[in-house]
Amino acid sequence: MEFINDYWQKTVRAAAIFWPHLLSAVLTLIIGLIIIKLFKKLMLRLIASNKFDTTLLKFIMDVLIWTFRALLFISIITKLGVETSAFVAIIGAAGLAIGLSLQGSLANFAGGLLIILFKPLRVGDYIEAQGEAGTVAAIFIFSTKIITPNNQSVYMPNGALSNGIIRNFSKETLRRTEITLSVHHSSDISFVKTIISDTLKADKRILHHPEPVVMVKDLTAEAVLLSVFAWTSNADYGWAVSDFYQTIKKAFKDNQIEIPASKTYVTLESISPLQRADENKKTARA
Numbered sequence: 001m002e003f004i005n006d007y008w009q010k011t012v013r014a015a016a017i018f019w020p021h022l023l024s025a026v027l028t029l030i031i032g033l034i035i036i037k038l039f040k041k042l043m044l045r046l047i048a049s050n051k052f053d054t055t056l057l058k059f060i061m062d063v064l065i066w067t068f069r070a071l072l073f074i075s076i077i078t079k080l081g082v083e084t085s086a087f088v089a090i091i092g093a094a095g096l097a098i099g100l101s102l103q104g105s106l107a108n109f110a111g112g113l114l115i116i117l118f119k120p121l122r123v124g125d126y127i128e129a130q131g132e133a134g135t136v137a138a139i140f141i142f143s144t145k146i147i148t149p150n151n152q153s154v155y156m157p158n159g160a161l162s163n164g165i166i167r168n169f170s171k172e173t174l175r176r177t178e179i180t181l182s183v184h185h186s187s188d189i190s191f192v193k194t195i196i197s198d199t200l201k202a203d204k205r206i207l208h209h210p211e212p213v214v215m216v217k218d219l220t221a222e223a224v225l226l227s228v229f230a231w232t233s234n235a236d237y238g239w240a241v242s243d244f245y246q247t248i249k250k251a252f253k254d255n256q257i258e259i260p261a262s263k264t265y266v267t268l269e270s271i272s273p274l275q276r277a278d279e280n281k282k283t284a285r286a
Helices: 002-049 054-079 084-101 103-118 158-163 189-202 234-254 273-285
Strands: 126-129 132-139 143-147 153-157 166-168 174-183 213-219 224-233
Touching: 002 054, 054 103, 054 132, 103 132, 103 143, 103 158, 132 153, 143 158, 153 158, 174 189, 174 234, 189 213, 189 224, 189 234, 224 234
Parallel strands: none
Antiparallel strands: 126 132, 126 166, 132 143, 143 153, 174 224, 213 224
16 A cells, blocks of 8 residues: 555656646647648738749748648657757657658659749649649649649659659740641642631731741642641630631631542452462462
8 A cells, every 4th residue: 555655646746747748738739730820821811812923832831831840849849848959869860761761752842942943833834744734733842733634633743843844835925836737739729828828817816926827848648738837825825726727627618628538448359269269279288
C-alpha cells in the first residue's frame, strides 16, 4: 500500500507539473490553426480579387501554409517540454535521410520555383506538355494540375514539366492558322485562290494585318495542295477555323470546284478451274 500510495503521489505531482504544459500546447494548437485558417482566407480573397498574379499567390500560399504548420508543430512540442536543440538535431538527421530518399520531390519543388520565377505558364493558360493538353488549373508545390478538354484532371510533376517542352497556346494574343486544302488538278488555281481570299475577308474575326496568304503547297498525284495562312485573336482561333472549313466547302460546291478523294484500285483476275488445278500442283510440289 505504501508503494501504491507513493506511486500515486508521484503521478499526481507529475500531472500537476505537466498539466500547464499540456494546456499551453493545446491553446497553441488552437490559436495556430485559427491563424493558418485566417491567412488562407486572406490569400484566397487576394486571389479572387485578380489584382495580383494568381499563379504566384497560390504558390506562395501553399509554401507559407506548410511552413506555418511546421512551425506550429515545433512550438507545440516545445510547449510539451521537448528540448528544441535535441529536436533540431533529430530533424536535421531525419531531413538528410528524407532528402536522399525524396530527391524526386525536391526536384519537383525546384521545378515549381522555376515555373513561378520564369512563368512559362500561368493559371488559365492552355498548354500542351508531357503528352497531355489542357487548361492550367493550379500550380502546387510539387505538381501542376491541368484540366483536359474532356474535363479530366491531370497532375504533372513540376520537375519534369520545367525540364520538358511546354507548348503554351495562351502566351501570345494572336495566333496564325495553317490550313491545307486540296483541289483537283483540273481546277483553275487562280480562281480557287480568289474564292479562298474572299471567304477569309468575309469573316471579321480574320485579321487584315498581317494579311492572309494563300499559296500552293505541293503537287501530288491526286491533287493540288494549297496552304492558307491567316491571323486571328487567340480567343477566336478555334471557331474561326471551324467556320472557315464549313464556309469554304460550300463555296467550292457552289463554284463546281472538285475536292479529290483518295482512290483505291483493285484488279480482279479470272482463273479457270484448269489453271487453278495447275497452280495447286505446283504448290504441292514446292
